[in-house]
Amino acid sequence: MVTTDMIKDLRERTGAGIMDCKRALQQADGDLEGAAAILYEQGYQKAEKKAEREARDGLVEVYIHTGGRIGALVELNCESDFVARTEDFKCLAHDIAMQVAATDPQYVCVDDMPQGDEADGELDPVEVCLLSQPFIKDPQRTIQDIITETVAKVRENIKVRRFARFELGKD
Numbered sequence: 001m002v003t004t005d006m007i008k009d010l011r012e013r014t015g016a017g018i019m020d021c022k023r024a025l026q027q028a029d030g031d032l033e034g035a036a037a038i039l040y041e042q043g044y045q046k047a048e049k050k051a052e053r054e055a056r057d058g059l060v061e062v063y064i065h066t067g068g069r070i071g072a073l074v075e076l077n078c079e080s081d082f083v084a085r086t087e088d089f090k091c092l093a094h095d096i097a098m099q100v101a102a103t104d105p106q107y108v109c110v111d112d113m114p115q116g117d118e119a120d121g122e123l124d125p126v127e128v129c130l131l132s133q134p135f136i137k138d139p140q141r142t143i144q145d146i147i148t149e150t151v152a153k154v155r156e157n158i159k160v161r162r163f164a165r166f167e168l169g170k171d
Contacts, residue, residue, distance in 0.1 A: 002026055014039045016152070042152070053157040057081045059090070063097035072100035074163045079156040092150045092158070098136065099143060100163045105130040108160050130160060 002025040010021040010032055016039045024042075028034030058077035065071065076093040083089050099105075106128040107113050113123065126132045131144040138146075143160075151158050 061093035
């Protein structure tokens, strides 16, 4: 039996719609963890469908680490200015800027890494590619995972277009 409290709990945990939560709980026979896994998979499938859609709106987020010695700028794009103004999108942009400041990635994704003769075989994509990195707030998920989760919530494509990291005294 699926109760409204169960639906509310799952909705707070995942950000999914009420009816999506209800269906997932019914499919998982009332198991919250199972329902969350179902919603995550559905969100991933939705994100894949939206991946090819153009993302030209968005925002530029800045993060300055305590003491002002390290800072990061991130351009995060979505499909509409409406989504760019949502708390979910703003929070995602802030978290990604904080990730850039903390981990100093060199590339947005593996596709941006040099290929062929230009490639440096010693580079680990998990270390140098932002989207492949474990999220600093939850190392069980990657940056791509948190973007995918937000895509499922806001129902628009989201892309990290570019970023820059600044550190005093470092070239």
